[in-house]
Each structure stands twice: as C-alpha cells, then as structure tokens.
Amino acid sequence: MPPQHQVTLAQVAEAAGVSIATASRAINGSTRKVSEEIRVRVTQTAEELGYLPNLSAQTVVKGASPTVAVLVSDIADPYFSAISSGIMAAARQAGLMVTMATSERRSADERDMIRTFRSQRPRAIVVVGSRWDQDPQAAAIEEQLAAYQQAGGRVVLVSQGPSPFDLVEIQNFEGAKALAHALVDQGGQRFGVAVGYRRLRTNADRLAGFTQGLAERSITLKEEAVAEAAFTRDGGYAAMRQLLERGVELDTVFAASDLMAFGAATAMREAGVQPGAQIGLAGFDNIALTEDVTPALTTVDAPLGEIGRRAMDLALSEGTEPRTVEVPTSVILRASTPRR
Amino acid sequence: MPPQHQVTLAQVAEAAGVSIATASRAINGSTRKVSEEIRVRVTQTAEELGYLPNLSAQTVVKGASPTVAVLVSDIADPYFSAISSGIMAAARQAGLMVTMATSERRSADERDMIRTFRSQRPRAIVVVGSRWDQDPQAAAIEEQLAAYQQAGGRVVLVSQGPSPFDLVEIQNFEGAKALAHALVDQGGQRFGVAVGYRRLRTNADRLAGFTQGLAERSITLKEEAVAEAAFTRDGGYAAMRQLLERGVELDTVFAASDLMAFGAATAMREAGVQPGAQIGLAGFDNIALTEDVTPALTTVDAPLGEIGRRAMDLALSEGTEPRTVEVPTSVILRASTPRR
DNA sequence: AGCCTATTGGAAAACGTTTGCCCAGCGCAA
DNA sequence: TTGCGCTGGGCAAACGTTTTCCAATAGGCT
Numbered sequence: 001m002p003p004q005h006q007v008t009l010a011q012v013a014e015a016a017g018v019s020i021a022t023a024s025r026a027i028n029g030s031t032r033k034v035s036e037e038i039r040v041r042v043t044q045t046a047e048e049l050g051y052l053p054n055l056s057a058q059t060v061v062k063g064a065s066p067t068v069a070v071l072v073s074d075i076a077d078p079y080f081s082a083i084s085s086g087i088m089a090a091a092r093q094a095g096l097m098v099t100m101a102t103s104e105r106r107s108a109d110e111r112d113m114i115r116t117f118r119s120q121r122p123r124a125i126v127v128v129g130s131r132w133d134q135d136p137q138a139a140a141i142e143e144q145l146a147a148y149q150q151a152g153g154r155v156v157l158v159s160q161g162p163s164p165f166d167l168v169e170i171q172n173f174e175g176a177k178a179l180a181h182a183l184v185d186q187g188g189q190r191f192g193v194a195v196g197y198r199r200l201r202t203n204a205d206r207l208a209g210f211t212q213g214l215a216e217r218s219i220t221l222k223e224e225a226v227a228e229a230a231f232t233r234d235g236g237y238a239a240m241r242q243l244l245e246r247g248v249e250l251d252t253v254f255a256a257s258d259l260m261a262f263g264a265a266t267a268m269r270e271a272g273v274q275p276g277a278q279i280g281l282a283g284f285d286n287i288a289l290t291e292d293v294t295p296a297l298t299t300v301d302a303p304l305g306e307i308g309r310r311a312m313d314l315a316l317s318e319g320t321e322p323r324t325v326e327v328p329t330s331v332i333l334r335a336s337t338p339r340r
Numbered sequence: 341m342p343p344q345h346q347v348t349l350a351q352v353a354e355a356a357g358v359s360i361a362t363a364s365r366a367i368n369g370s371t372r373k374v375s376e377e378i379r380v381r382v383t384q385t386a387e388e389l390g391y392l393p394n395l396s397a398q399t400v401v402k403g404a405s406p407t408v409a410v411l412v413s414d415i416a417d418p419y420f421s422a423i424s425s426g427i428m429a430a431a432r433q434a435g436l437m438v439t440m441a442t443s444e445r446r447s448a449d450e451r452d453m454i455r456t457f458r459s460q461r462p463r464a465i466v467v468v469g470s471r472w473d474q475d476p477q478a479a480a481i482e483e484q485l486a487a488y489q490q491a492g493g494r495v496v497l498v499s500q501g502p503s504p505f506d507l508v509e510i511q512n513f514e515g516a517k518a519l520a521h522a523l524v525d526q527g528g529q530r531f532g533v534a535v536g537y538r539r540l541r542t543n544a545d546r547l548a549g550f551t552q553g554l555a556e557r558s559i560t561l562k563e564e565a566v567a568e569a570a571f572t573r574d575g576g577y578a579a580m581r582q583l584l585e586r587g588v589e590l591d592t593v594f595a596a597s598d599l600m601a602f603g604a605a606t607a608m609r610e611a612g613v614q615p616g617a618q619i620g621l622a623g624f625d626n627i628a629l630t631e632d633v634t635p636a637l638t639t640v641d642a643p644l645g646e647i648g649r650r651a652m653d654l655a656l657s658e659g660t661e662p663r664t665v666e667v668p669t670s671v672i673l674r675a676s677t678p679r680r
Numbered sequence: 681a682g683c684c685t686a687t688t689g690g691a692a693a694a695c696g697t698t699t700g701c702c703c704a705g706c707g708c709a710a
Numbered sequence: 711t712t713g714c715g716c717t718g719g720g721c722a723a724a725c726g727t728t729t730t731c732c733a734a735t736a737g738g739c740t
C-alpha cells in the first residue's frame with residue numbers, strides 16, 4: 001500500500017495561525033462554536049491548501065464510520081442492482097458512504113464478508129438476499145451480526161425470513177397467491193411452475209403462495225408440474241426444459257422470478273412453443289425490461305428501489321426491538337398471460 | 341453515530357500476557373517474526389475474545405486503506421452493474437473492499453463524490469461512465485483526480501476518452517463500424533440511428549463509427565435519420581418515436597446501446613411495426629437478456645465483466661505512465677436483423 | 681471595584697493501530 | 711573468555727483526528 005501524503009489538519013491550523021483544536025472546530029465543529037472571523041479564515045485556508053479530512057482518523061476517535069455496508073448475492077442481477085440503487089440513493093441523502101460486497105451466493109464467503117465489514121465499523125450492515133434453509137453457515141453468520149449489533153451497529157436484512165433483526169420483507173406468499181387468483185380468473189387451468197431451489201426461502205414462499213392461491217380456486221398443483229433449478233436466468237431455462245420434457249400438459253407457467261421467466265421463455269421458443277400463445281408465462285419482481293420484451297411479461301410487482309430505501313430507513317432509525325417492514329406487491333397482467 | 345465498543349488489540353495482548361507490539365505482529369505480522377508458541381497463543385486468544393482489527397486505525401497509521409472506490413453513473417443500469425460485478429470480483433481476489441457511489445449522471449455530484457472518496461484514502465479510484473464534452477465540471481473533476489494521484493493513489497477511468505489517467509476503453513468506434521459493415525452485408529440499405537446525447541463521448545464515437553462504416557459501403561447516413569435522446573431505455577423509446585414521426589424510410593435501426601434498443605423496440609411495436617420484420621434493430625453492449633427477447637437482439641459484444649477486471653488490473657499494477665487498455669468488441673448477429 | 685458568568689481559544693489526552701528502536705538472551709567463532 | 715551477530719520481546723512514538731479540560735478575556739450586575 002503506497003503511503004499517501006496529504007494535507008493535514010495541523011498544517012491548516014498552522015497556516016491559519018490557530019490551534020488544531022480550533023481548526024477542527026471550525027471545519028467540522030459540533031457543539032462548540034468558534035468566532036465567525038476565525039471560522040472564515042480557517043475554512044478558507046483549508047480550501048486553499050486542498051485539505052480533506054481523514055475519514056479514518058475521524059472514525060478512530062468517533063468509534064464508527066459514516067458508512068453503511070451492503071452485502072448482496074450478485075450485483076449483476078437486476079433484482080439486486082435495483083435494490084442496491086435504492087439503498088445507495090437513501091444512503092447518499094443521509095450523508096453516508098456505501099461499501100458493497102457480493103457473496104456470489106456462497107454463504108461461507110458471506111460470513112467472511114460480514115467479518116470484514118465489521119472491521120470497518122460501519123454504522124449499519126444491510127444484507128440482501130434469501131437465506132437457505134438448513135444453511136450450515138447460518139448460525140455463524142447470525143452470530144457475527146449479533147455481535148455487531150451488540151457493539152452498537154444496526155443490522156437490516158432484506159428478504160431473509162424470520163430472524164431477530166430488523167427486516168424488510170417482500171410479500172412473496174401473498175403476491176404469488178394473488179397472481180394465482182388472477183391467472184385462474186383469466187381462464188388458466190393447467191399450471192406449471194419453474195421455481196428456484198426451494199431451500200431458498202424466497203422460492204419456497206412464492207411456490208407455497210402460488211399453490212395456495214390455486215387451491216383456493218380448487219386447482220391442485222401437482223408435484224410433477226413443478227420443476228426446480230437455480231434461481232437465475234439459466235435456472236429458469238433449465239426448469240422450463242424439464243417441464244417440457246416431462247410432457248406435463250400446461251397452459252400457464254409461473255416462474256419464481258422474472259429472470260427465470262426470461263430463461264423459461266427462451267426454453268419454450270427453442271421447443272417451438274410461443275410464450276403467451278400456447279403457454280402463458282408469468283414472473284415475479286417486475287424488474288426492468290419486463291415491459292419491453294414480447295410478449296410483455298405478466299409479473300408481480302415488488303417495488304425494488306423502495307425496498308432499498310426502506311432498508312435504509314430502518315438502518316437509520318433508532319429502535320431497540322427488531323421491526324419488520326412488509327412491502328406490498330401487486331399483480332401486473334400483461335400480454336404474456338392472455339385471457340383464454 | 342453510536343459509539344461502538346469493541347475488543348481491542350490491547351485487551352488481546354493483556355489476556356495473552358504479551359505486549360501490544362507483539363500481539364500486533366502475531367496477528368498481522370509483517371517483516372518481524374514472533375515465536376511460534378506466542379503466535380499460537382495470541383491468535384487463539386484473539387479468536388476467543390472475538391477480536392477484529394480496527395481497519396480505520398490501521399488505515400491511519402498506514403496512510404491508505406485496503407479499499408477501492410468505484411463511481412458509476414447508475415448501478416441499476418445493467419451496463420454498469422455488469423462492469424461493477426467484474427470490478428468487485430477482482431477486488432475481492434486482491435483482498436480489497438469496495439466502496440461504491442452513483443453519480444446519477446450529474447457531474448456536479450460526481451466531483452463531490454470523488455472528494456468524499458479521497459477522504460477515505462482508498463488505494464484506487466475507478467470511475468466508470470462516459471464523460472460529457474464541454475462539461476463545466478470536467479476541470480474540477482480532473483483536478484480532484486490529479487491531486488489524488490499526486491498523493492499516491494491510483495486512478496482508472498473506464499470509457500472516458502482521452503485523459504491523463506489509466507484508461508480502459510471500449511472500442512466504440514470500431515465496434516459500431518464493424519456492425520455497420522455486417523448490417524450492410526445482410527442487405528440493409530436505409531439506416532436510422534437512435535443515439536444518446538452526442539455530448540456524451542460514447543455516443544459520439546458509436547455514431548461516428550457507424551456512419552463511417554456505412555460510408556465505407558457507400559451509404560450516407562442522413563442527419564434526419566439520426567434521432568438523439570437520453571442514453572437510457574426511455575431515451576431509446578423517445579428517439580425511435582422521433583424517427584417514426586419524421587417518416588424517414590428505414591429498414592434498419594441502430595440504437596447506441598442495448599438499453600436504448602429495448603426502448604426503441606417497444607416504440608416500434610406501439611407504432612405497429614415489428615422489430616426484426618419490417619425494421620431491423622441492433623444495439624450495443626450485449627447486456628444480459630439480449631438473447632432472451634424476441635426477436636433476439638443483434639448487438640456488439642463488449643465484455644463488460646472483463647472490463648471491470650481489467651480496470652482493477654490497472655489499478656493494482658504499478659506504473660508511472662498512464663496506460664490505455666482497449667477491450668475488443670465483436671458483432672453478434674441475431675434475429676432482430678434478418679438477412680434481406 | 682468586585683464578582684460571577686458566558687464565551688472562546690489552546691494544551692493535551694485520548695482513539696487503536698504499526699513500527700523504529702533498544703535490549704536481553706543465546707549461539708558461535710576466535 | 712571475549713566479542714559479535716542474530717533473534718525476538720517490549721517501550722514508546724507516531725498516524726490525524728476529536729474532545730475534555732483549563733485559562734483568559736469580556737461583559738453584566740451589584
């Protein structure tokens with residue numbers, strides 16, 4: 001690490017002919033005031049010298065850095081990048097910097113990243129992304145977060161199911177259920193589902209909600225009509241192929257995320273099936289571009305940017321009891337699921 | 341900022357019955373060695389006490405933090421998120437944290453963010469995103485970066501045109517030119533372009549390359565066949581509407597980015613034109629999902645993740661002269677531009 | 681004039697590290 | 711035995727801030 005040599009507060013003080021204490025108060029001054037005359041002189045000198053406060057030094061003495069740490073599974077995934085975008089906008093408004101890391105969906109790494117975050121003494125740690133059931137690392141991760149919170153940090157989990165921290169939850173179950181109702185109302189009868197690994201709670205919830213929604217309309221979702229694969233575009237493709245190969249009769253497919261739906265659409269086309277014509281297709285999340293594809297994708301809107309903002313709100317508001325914010329979803333019907 | 345109270349190195353040293361210096365050397369030890377026996381005892385004690393090094397304190401004394409700062413225009417844009425993903429992967433491999441900010445395409449903010457970055461004493465600053473011609477802030481930004489570099493930091497710009505820093509450049513001109521050739525070879529004759537604001541260098545380059553490519557095939561791109569709007573999905577939509585309203589006869593449209601192409605496709609459909617049938621459509625970047633839309637989008641592949649990795653390579657390798665890395669592009673023909 | 685209070689500047693102690701230096705112990709060659 | 715070099719531990723200074731005191735000055739009141 002090349003040492004970087006910078007203008008220091010002492011130099012500014014010297015040049016302005018005041019003490020370091022006064023310079024500090026003039027520039028970042030809090031409770032104590034300094035006379036207007038000196039304030040002007042000091043800030044001006046600082047400006048001239050190109051002084052920049054050393055954030056690390058401030059952090060050392062203050063005990064916490066003006067930073068929020070964000071951990072997402074995969075920043076290239078539009079779901080995560082939309083949420084991150086909301087987080088960053090809110091962070092900026094609050095005058096906080098964002099340090100970000102991706103776990104690449106490996107929860108062993110996730111634990112290490114949280115440790116590293118902790119070293120930074122951020123004001124809050126936000127973890128976005130679904131938790132695995134029976135994740136062997138879950139306990140270790142929770143322990144890290146608990147220790148961090150114990151030490152005065154704030155923890156917010158987005159879409160991470162029940163846990164003793166502040167939560168922002170997407171109404172996965174309710175959204176999927178409402179979607180099922182809407183699709184049945186449109187005349188769907190034979191349903192299939194392309195779902196991500198069910199150990200990922202998000203998938204389990206969406207599948208359960210969809211199943212329940214169908215059940216409430218007296219339709220039973222058969223196990224053979226459910227194909228499970230990775231919770232990604234490629235997973236959607238793979239799952240759709242499974243469904244097609246199994247030869248289950250289908251008129252409508254629900255993919256557990258828009259990204260999976262995009263993969264599923266391509267799989268359909270490759271098999272000579274037109275999504276939205278022979279087989280309807282619906283996704284979940286309402287990510288960008290769902291409106292621009294043909295046919296435009298029916299989906300369940302989850303206000304992703306809003307979710308990020310809410311997470312920051314939680315992170316910034318004091319409060320000793322763990323709170324949960326549920327963000328509502330709403331069904332958006334588009335051309336990919338025509339009325340039959 | 342709530343003070344966070346943590347286990348300190350002094351406590352570890354005390355508990356292990358050694359001096360702070362020894363504890364430091366045992367845990368992060370550099371040149372000096374400590375006896376194996378003590379090393380084990382100290383690290384074990386640290387582990388038991390849940391000690392985490394205070395990164396800020398280390399940064400203060402070392403003069404630079406194990407961090408790379410990344411500034412992008414908009415993290416929700418798949419172009420930027422793909423590049424960021426590459427950067428973060430490379431950063432992690434190098435054992436660096438990433439602090440990230442979005443300028444939301446406002447270059448006044450951009451300057452402030454760079455100042456804030458500087459306060460953090462990161463090892464490198466990477467700025468991703470096109471520069472505006474005649475940006476009134478350009479000088480101020482460059483000054484900030486120069487001062488940072490002067491102080492020992494590393495600066496890498498991605499897609500920012502000529503400038504006295506390390507650069508990673510996408511072959512915008514060459515790529516667009518090659519695309520023009522390919523489209524003419526497929527039988528295209530009447531071309532239109534939906535381009536982002538030309539003050540944004542990326543757009544100017546792509547347009548110039550495309551124009552030149554056509555010229556080399558003896559086709560002149562008329563000014564009325566070029567529509568300019570924001571360099572976003574919505575801009576693509578708006579530009580395409582302009583083209584359609586102008587009534588220029590077209591058989592092929594080049595959109596300056598895939599995102600613009602998606603918007604353009606929707607504009608076409610709304611006007612009753614089938615992209616890929618009546619009018620061919622091509623984009624640039626090869627972002628995710630270009631293969632999944634119908635018709636699959638012809639585009640120019642820019643290896644976005646690779647670009648991020650290259651940027652980090654530059655940031656981490658020593659070198660006093662500014663260097664430029666050109667990443668090659670390649671034309672990918674898909675169904676949206678059928679042979680005529 | 682005497683005293684009390686409010687204001688504001690400065691000296692110095694912290695914050696949690698790393699690292700330059702000193703020094704003790706030890707092995708080994710002369 | 712002496713002298714020397716090497717190893718490895720500890721003391722204390724340094725890094726750049728904030729903040730707690732303390733001191734000095736000014737002003738208001740009796």
